Amino acid sequence: QQQVKQSPQSLIVQKGGISIINCAYENTAFDYFPWYQQFPGKGPALLIAIRPDVSEKKEGRFTISFNKSAKQFSLHIMDSQPGDSATYFCAASKGSNTGKLIFGQGTTLQVKP
Amino acid sequence: DAGITQSPRHKVTETGTPVTLRCHQTENHRYMYWYRQDPGHGLRLIHYSYGVKDTDKGEVSDGYSVSRSKTEDFLLTLESATSSQTSVYFCAIRLDTNTGELFFGEGSRLTVL
Numbered sequence: 001q002q003q004v005k006q007s008p009q010s011l012i013v014q015k016g017g018i019s020i021i022n023c024a025y026e027n028t029a030f031d032y033f034p035w036y037q038q039f040p041g042k043g044p045a046l047l048i049a050i051r052p053d054v055s056e057k058k059e060g061r062f063t064i065s066f067n068k069s070a071k072q073f074s075l076h077i078m079d080s081q082p083g084d085s086a087t088y089f090c091a092a093s094k095g096s097n098t099g100k101l102i103f104g105q106g107t108t109l110q111v112k113p
Numbered sequence: 114d115a116g117i118t119q120s121p122r123h124k125v126t127e128t129g130t131p132v133t134l135r136c137h138q139t140e141n142h143r144y145m146y147w148y149r150q151d152p153g154h155g156l157r158l159i160h161y162s163y164g165v166k167d168t169d170k171g172e173v174s175d176g177y178s179v180s181r182s183k184t185e186d187f188l189l190t191l192e193s194a195t196s197s198q199t200s201v202y203f204c205a206i207r208l209d210t211n212t213g214e215l216f217f218g219e220g221s222r223l224t225v226l
Contacts (some may be wrong), residue, residue, distance in 0.1 A: 006155070032213045043203050043217030044156065089155055098163065099144050099207045100171065101215060103155035 003027055004092050006104025013111050018075040021107045026071065030092040034101070035064065035075045038087045047088070050074070080111045089110035116140070117218035119204050125224045132191040133213060134221050136204030138184075144207035145187040146215065147171075149200040156203065162187055194225045 006023045013019045025033075034049035050057045050064040050073065057064045063076040077084055090104040116139040126132055136145060144163055147154040149172075158171030160179040168179050177200060180188045191198055201222050205215040 004155075009153075034214070036217075038216070041219070043205075043219050045217070046214050049214070093213055098161065098169075098216065099210070099213050100146070100158055100161060101156075101213075102172075103148075103157070105153055105155045 003102045004090060004104045006090050006107060008107060009076045010065075010108045011013065011103065011110070013109065015045070015080065015082060015113050017080050017111075017113055019075075019080045019084065019109055021075045021088055021090070021109070023074065023092075023104050024070075024072045025092050027092070027094060028071070029094040030102075032067065032093045033064070033073050034091050035062075036089045036091065036103075038089065046088055077109075080109075082111045082113050085109055085111050117204055117206060117216065119202075119218040119221045120162075121221060122219070123222045125226065126194055127226050128195055129193050132194050132223065132225075134189040134202055134204075134223070136187045136189070136218060138187075138206050140206075141184050142206040142208065143184075144210075145181065146205040146207075147177075147187065147189045148203045148205065148217075149173065150203060150220070151200050159189065191223075193221075196225050199223060199225045 035047045036044035037047045038044040061078045066073045088107045091101040093101045118137045120135045146161040147159040150156045157173045162168045162181040178190045185200045204218045208214045
C-alpha cells in the first residue's frame, strides 16, 4: 500500500517556467513533509520541508504548499533552471521517535534551456 | 559536516550468494537507515537502527538482516541474494531529532545475476 502518492512521474519544463509536483498522503498522523532532490549517481538531499501547522513555506525559488484537509502537498519551483533537472521525491513521517520517512515514487524533472 | 561512506559502491554477484553492504558514519548519530531505490517505487525502508544492537524492520525487510555493533557502522546483509534484490541501496543518518532530516550516502549499486 503506497502511503504517499506522487505525480507526475516525469515533467518537462522550459527554462524560466514553473515546475509543479504533487503528493497525496493517507495517514493523518504524518507530521513532517520533506522534499528531496537527487542528481544522477548521488544520494537524495533535503531540499525543503514543512510541518502541518503552516500552509506554505518558501525558500528561494522553492515553495511547498500544504493542504491539510485534502491531505495533499506540492512543490513549486519558480523560474526553473536547467540545473534544477533532477529527480524529486516527496516524503512523510509521523512522530519524532523513529524518523522513518515514507517516500513517494519520484518525479524526474527536465528543464529545457 | 556529516559524512557517510558506503561500501562497496558497486557489486555484481550471483543468485544465492551472501552479500554485505557497509555504512560508516563519521559522527555519533543515533539513528541509521537502509533504503532501497527502484524505478517507480521511490525509496523504501528496509531496516533501521536506533542505537547499538537496536534495530527494527522497515516496509521491505524480507530477505535482509542488519547489524549494528558500533555506533558508526550499520551493516546490511543479504543472506542469499536473489535477482529481485538488484537495486541501489542507500544508507542514511538522522541529523536532527527535532527536524527529522535524513542525510543520505551516495549509494551502493548491487546487481544480482
